Amino acid sequence: MPSILHVYKDYYPPVIGGVERHISQLAQGTRDDYSIRVLVANTHNRTEIDHIDGIEVVKAASWGRFASAPLCPGFPKLLKKYAADILHFHCPNPTGDLSYLIANPPGKVIVTYHSDVIRQKWAMGVYGYFLRKFLDRARFVLPTSPNYIDSSPFLSRVRARCAVVPLGIETARFRQTPEILERASQFRELAKGLPVILFVGRLRYYKGLVFLIKAMPRVNAHLLIVGEGPEADNIRKTAQLFKVENRVSVLGSLPDADLPACYYAADVFCLPSHLRSEAFGIVQLEAMTCGAPVVSCDIKTGVPFVNRDGETGLVVPPASPSHLAEALNKLLENDALRKRLGENARNRVLAEFDLSVMIDKVKRIYKEILKP
Numbered sequence: 137m138p139s140i141l142h143v144y145k146d147y148y149p150p151v152i153g154g155v156e157r158h159i160s161q162l163a164q165g166t167r168d169d170y171s172i173r174v175l176v177a178n179t180h181n182r183t184e185i186d187h188i189d190g191i192e193v194v195k196a197a198s199w200g201r202f203a204s205a206p207l208c209p210g211f212p213k214l215l216k217k218y219a220a221d222i223l224h225f226h227c228p229n230p231t232g233d234l235s236y237l238i239a240n241p242p243g244k245v246i247v248t249y250h251s252d253v254i255r256q257k258w259a260m261g262v263y264g265y266f267l268r269k270f271l272d273r274a275r276f277v278l279p280t281s282p283n284y285i286d287s288s289p290f291l292s293r294v295r296a297r298c299a300v301v302p303l304g305i306e307t308a309r310f311r312q313t314p315e316i317l318e319r320a321s322q323f324r325e326l327a328k329g330l331p332v333i334l335f336v337g338r339l340r341y342y343k344g345l346v347f348l349i350k351a352m353p354r355v356n357a358h359l360l361i362v363g364e365g366p367e368a369d370n371i372r373k374t375a376q377l378f379k380v381e382n383r384v385s386v387l388g389s390l391p392d393a394d395l396p397a398c399y400y401a402a403d404v405f406c407l408p409s410h411l412r413s414e415a416f417g418i419v420q421l422e423a424m425t426c427g428a429p430v431v432s433c434d435i436k437t438g439v440p441f442v443n444r445d446g447e448t449g450l451v452v453p454p455a456s457p458s459h460l461a462e463a464l465n466k467l468l469e470n471d472a473l474r475k476r477l478g479e480n481a482r483n484r485v486l487a488e489f490d491l492s493v494m495i496d497k498v499k500r501i502y503k504e505i506l507k508p
Contacts, residue, residue: 137169137170137171138169138170138171138220138221138222138502138506139170139171139172139173139220139221139222140166140170140171140172140173140220140221140222140223140224140502141173141174141175141215141218141219141220141222141223141224141243142159142162142163142172142173142174142175142224142226143174143175143176143215143223143224143225143226143229143232143236144156144159144174144175144176144225144226144229144232145176145177145204145205145206145229145231145232146176146177147159147160147174147176147188147193148160149188154250154303154416154418155226155250158226158248158250158303159174159226160188160189160191161304161491161494161495162224162495162498163191164189164190164191165491165492165494165495165498166495166498166499166502167190167191169499170222170502171220172191172192173191173192173193173194173218173220174191174192174193174194175194175196175211175214175215175218175232176193176194176195176196177195177196177198177201177206177208177211177231178195178196178197178198178208179195179198180197180198181197181198181199182197183195183196183197183210183214194214194218196208196210196211196214197209197210204255205229205230205231206231207231208231208235211231211232211235212234212235212236212238212239213239215232215235215236215239215241216239216240216241219241219242219243220243221243221244221506222243222244222245222246222502222505222506223236223241223243223244223245223246224246224247224248225245225246225247225248225270225274226247226248226250227247227248227249227250227251227267228250228251228252228253228267230263230266230267233266233267233270234266234270236270236273237266237269237270237273244275244505244506245273245274245275246274246275246276246277246278246501246502246505247270247271247274247276247277247278248278248280248301249277249278249279249280249284249288249290249291250280250415250416251284251412251413251415251437252288252289252290252412252415254342254411254412254413255413264290267290268290268293271290271293271294272294274294274297275297275505276297276298276299276501276504276505277291277294277297277298277299278298278299278300278301278498278501279291279298279300279301280300280301280302280303280415280416280438281300281302281416281437281438281441281442282300282441283436283437283438283440283441284415284437284438285298285300286436287412287436287437299497299501301494301497301498301501302416302438302441302442302488302489302494303416303418303421303438303489303494304421304489304490304491304492304493304494304495305418305421305422305425305485305489305490305491306490306491307425307485307486307489307490307491309396310396310399310422310425310426312400312426316396316397316400317397317400319394319397320397320398320400320401321401322397323360323397323398323401324401326358326360326385327357327358327360328358330356330357330358330383331356331357331358331403331404331468332357332358332360332401332402332403332404333348333355333357333358333359333360333402333403333404333405333406333464333468334359334360334362334398334399334401334402334404334405334406334423334428335348335359335360335361335362335363335405335406335407335408336362336363336395336398336399336405336419336422336423337362337363337407337419338363338364338365339361339363339364339365339366339367339368339371340365340366340367340413341366341367341411342409342410342411342413342414343367343407343408343409343414344408344409344410344411344433344454344455345361345367345371345408346367346370346371346374347408347410347455347456347457347460348406348408348457348460349371349374349375349378349380349384350374350378350457351457351458351460351461351464352375352378352380352383352384352461353378353379353380354457354458354461354465355461355464355465355468356468357383357403357404357464357468358383358384358385359380359383359384359385359406360385360387360398360401360402361384361385361386361387362387362388362389362390362395362398363388363389364388364389368386368388371384371386372386395422396422396426399422399423399425399426399428400426400427400428402423402426402428403428403467403468403474404428404429404430404431404464404467404468404474405419405420405423405424405428405429405430405431405449406430406431406432406460406464407419407420407430407431407432407433407439407443408431408432408433408454408460409432409433409435409439409454410433410435410454410455411435411454412435412436412437414435414437414439415437415438415439416437416438416439416442417432417437417438417439417442417443420432420439420442420443421442421485421489423481424442424443424448424449424478424481424482424484424485425481425482425485425486426482427478427479427481427482428478428481429448429449429450429467429474429477429478429481430442430443430448430449430450430481431449431450431451431452431460431463431464431467432449432450432451432452433451433452433453433454433455434451434452434453434454435454442489443481444484446477447477447480447484448477448480448481448484449467449477449481450463450466450467450477
């Protein structure tokens, strides 16, 4: 059975994140055909081997992290020790990329390119050189959207070796049931008869929630915000400043079992992320699966690739409260348009973004790379 080694910083569980979940989904979805192992960084200075849901996870001893990158001096040695037929790297991860260039382990290289380095852009003067060298060694580079090939200076130069593999979700998890609809009606009660706008995600600086709050005085609806993070206090203060605190509910983090009900409670889902740190916006897929049209921003990443303007929702310029308000009102005031875009959204996810579609695409690439 051919072997595959996934290489990244962390793994789900216990770390909750989009890349971590993606690696877990790939590991579980391909384990019947391949011998799977994962190499990540530990949270302390000791190398350990764990088994998570049947997947062997090697956690390299770490001295901590600098600019989000794990400091693991033993990573190159472990990469060579556990080298596989296919080394599946997940970027950005300077620790893994540099370790590969140092160790030069056997095995064919595939890179899922989730995002450019955005927040630590100051480091790209040095790391950018090594990233280009690393990508030159990859047989295939897998961006999650075609938009990212065009907007990333690192992908555009290896365009010929790029194969787009969008992220996927377990659509069956969001199938409508009487229990989910009953719970959805409880969430709708928070709006006190007003239409519901929903946001789900970590409350981070790049999510653009401040711009959505600033749009709310012009939108006669109730905003439900699901998630927690460092911007929570700022969001509440902004809602008070713009006198919409009675129409904004910050619910914090909710159990996964409640998320489908939140989506079904929504008339419109809004992802106001205004910076390229939002590389894909997988919450859009979850909302679309439940028939909610999406309002998102044109940030030249996978976000407008997922939400097609005029087909599954509306796409507006980033960081613009006035454009957000205009788009939200357009959907909330036109039942036929809202229903049509919501149905299109659901059909698009079922056809193109189901987890099984993503797994099949990756398997085909694995087979291609293993051909003699």
